[in-house]
Amino acid sequence: TELAEPVKARYLKLTNVFTPDSGKFAVKDLRVFGNPEKAKFTKVNKVFVARDPEDRRNATITWEAVKGADGYVVRYGIEPGKLYNNYMVYDANTITIYSLNREPDYYFEVEAFDSGTDYYRERTEQTMGRGAEIELAMGPKMIERKMIKEGVNEYVFENIVPGQYIFRHTFGPVLWRGELTKAELTGSEEKPTVTAVLSDLGVGTKVTGQMELKVIPGKENGKIVVTLNYSK
Structure with a gap:
């Protein structure tokens, strides 16, 4: 299904308002098509990691803020080419992770992103899907x-x-x-x-x-x- 008209948005939230015959709500696939031409992504070079010596499951990551960034993606993993875990951070340039494994060493990478828009306002659109x-x-x-x-x-x-x-x-x-x-x-x-x-x-x-x-x-x-x- 599609919205009646194109919408400018930075975030998308899907809320179920009705399910026929009181059935369970489920999403098979959600694809969002937009215009990323103005979006920018910048790798942050100065990243500092402090692992808790008393509990190695915890680590605090701090990085140099990037001017104009809307947020940051913090990626990490146990090999440099396998940073499969990530967090998104807004309005801050630090995060503490409490879910690491004790034994292995971890590698971290931070990427700043600019969505290309200079404002954010919530706008709700309701669409009644006719099927797929x-x-x-x-x-x-x-x-x-x-x-x-x-x-x-x-x-x-x-x-x-x-x-x-x-x-x-x-x-x-x-x-x-x-x-x-x-x-x-x-x-x-x-x-x-x-x-x-x-x-x-x-x-x-x-x-x-x-x-x-x-x-x-x-x-x-x-x-x-x-x-x-x-x-x-």
């Missing part, structure tokens, strides 16, 4: 995948040729399958030759519409039109 993505396959080959976007209720798959097709939700469920013939895909009239109801739409057990499929013939090839028809 829908895809059309011809036999075992996936032809095209489309993201369901809020406010967009029609999705068109062009240049459909005769063959066996499967239309599914990317989470797995098959919504429709069937063979489309040349007679169904070619013609001079733009009247549907095949129609099908793919799925009910709604929240929980409340049905508010239907997802429908139509096959529209063309001069040489046809097209499949999927519409989200909301009644409420």
Whole structure:
């Protein structure tokens, strides 16, 4: 799903406000696409580490502040090329870590970052996801995948040729399958030759519409039109 309009932001917080049928909230994948052109990252050269001699699990890291930095990423690990652990630090140039192992030596690295914005203000955007993505396959080959976007209720798959097709939700469920013939895909009239109801739409057990499929013939090839028809 997508926000209705682009948003300028430095941080992203995801909050679940509703789950159908009182189900458990879970996130399979979260991808955020933004514009990092103005962001800057600077490696900090002067880094000082003081390990607690009485409890080697603790270490205090201090570094020279970088002018204009929004924050710092402190990376550490037991080998120079394997700094897989990290902390993010804001409004400070020191941090104490209490979770090291006693025996090994540790290596540390600090990187300053500037997000490229000169302000921060909280802005809440609410979006109602209609699903993830829908895809059309011809036999075992996936032809095209489309993201369901809020406010967009029609999705068109062009240049459909005769063959066996499967239309599914990317989470797995098959919504429709069937063979489309040349007679169904070619013609001079733009009247549907095949129609099908793919799925009910709604929240929980409340049905508010239907997802429908139509096959529209063309001069040489046809097209499949999927519409989200909301009644409420």
